Ligand code: SF4
């Protein structure tokens with residue numbers, strides 16, 4: 001959303017150089033969501049709306065705690081509820097704060113054709129710059145987490161900014177501020193990773209969650225939002241968190257081999273036609289021979 | 297129609313006498329399709345590569361291009377189906393075309409007298425036509441998915457994944473067809489371009505490139521295109 005003073009290391013649809021390419025910053029930011037201590041109070045949702053200036057959206061009722069099916073263009077942060085029955089028949093309410101994961105390898109940015117519509121800052125934040133967005137929706141296809149959402153009025157796409165405007169002036173994201181249980185943390189990636197691993201270990205050794213672990217998917221080279229899960233072997237249980245997220249193969253094929261093949265073919269085609277003309281020249285009409293038998 | 301042809305012929309000799317080749321409707325539709333395609337090509341290439349993004353600026357900017365590209369796609373589709381209506385008879389592939397296909401190297405190497413005589417359209421033109429028609433169907437289907445991408449639910453995301461690949465690949469095929477078509481009709485085969493503009497070709501042109509058709513129209517065994 002907002003322009004920050006942070007260095008930019010990646011730009012969507014960009015043909016030239018990138019100001020911060022190759023930059024090595026001391027810290028990469030990270031948000032840690034500990035799903036095991038989330039109580040589903042939705043304070044983070046409200047804080048997000050307040051900070052970003054959106055009003056509360058109408059809720060839906062589907063016989064569960066889920067207030068709306070997924071995030072929206074003007075609702076970037078949503079708790080996903082899942083009433084999960086465990087093997088021993090006991091019940092667990094799994095709650096996960098869903099928002100942009102700020103992938104280290106962002107599929108949205110890879111798919112975007114508009115110069116500067118999506119940027120990645122050196123601190124890891126992936127941010128949409130709506131003034132450059134053309135509303136094609138390719139980012140929706142590129143994202144493995146179902147995050148970018150299209151606003152029909154603006155004809156542009158919006159998503160969580162990781163409070164880039166706050167972070168760039170040294171504040172925590174709004175959601176972190178609001179969380180009453182302290183299940184949300186914000187800091188550098190190594191710090192958050194360590195804290196998450198410590199918590200996961202505690203869950204495994206003390207709380208009896210043998211499969212507890214940290215969700216920082218390597219398929220997108222890690223994310224700048226990480227989760228502690230009771231059952232890291234089945235992330236799908238947490239409101240459809242993908243097990244092995246990666247940029248869709250078709251997007252990679254399209255932006256990789258197909259692009260090279262296509263460019264090569266187009267340039268080769270032009271060269272080939274020019275060669276043909278020089279080698280064989282034009283086709284000229286020939287005079288009709290006077291003895292043409294079928295002459296009419 | 298014939299008075300015009302005859303009056304022009306007296307000065308230039310019989311070979312230069314003009315005979316009608318494309319009707320007004322055929323030409324109008326051809327240029328409607330061409331203009332739509334050129335817009336689609338420029339905006340499509342802008343979305344294809346950052347190095348060609350400037351092409352969108354030429355036609356009014358990228359957000360505007362995103363808005364109009366699908367609509368021009370619809371116009372192009374309509375134009376091609378109108379073409380199908382106009383030309384389906386002439387575009388039918390027959391035994392003669394199979395013989396012509398075998399002699400394609402002669403055509404490419406400008407040994408046109410080695411080729412079997414062709415009707416109104418030769419096999420190459422037919423391939424171009426059917427190739428474009430098939431492409432436009434695939435582009436339309438994948439294009440609708442990209443047009444309203446955001447309305448597809450997450451569970452149908454594979455449709456998007458497929459559409460993005462199909463749209464780009466098929467568009468590349470049409471670019472290949474388009475390049476060859478433009479090359480042949482503007483600089484390679486003299487007289488073709490003006491035929492699509494004015495509607496007329498010379499007798500010699502028709503005799504050289506579409507001999508069967510030439511005999512048919514001149515003998516009156518098929519009606520001449522209405523101008
Ligand atoms: S979660 Fe989606 S929108 Fe967010 S950075 Fe990753 S690919 Fe982009």
Ligand code: SF4
Pocket residue numbers: 012108111112113114117118128132133134135136137138139140148156157
């Ligand atoms: S809709 Fe998404 S992919 Fe398209 S220009 Fe906007 S940010 Fe980029």
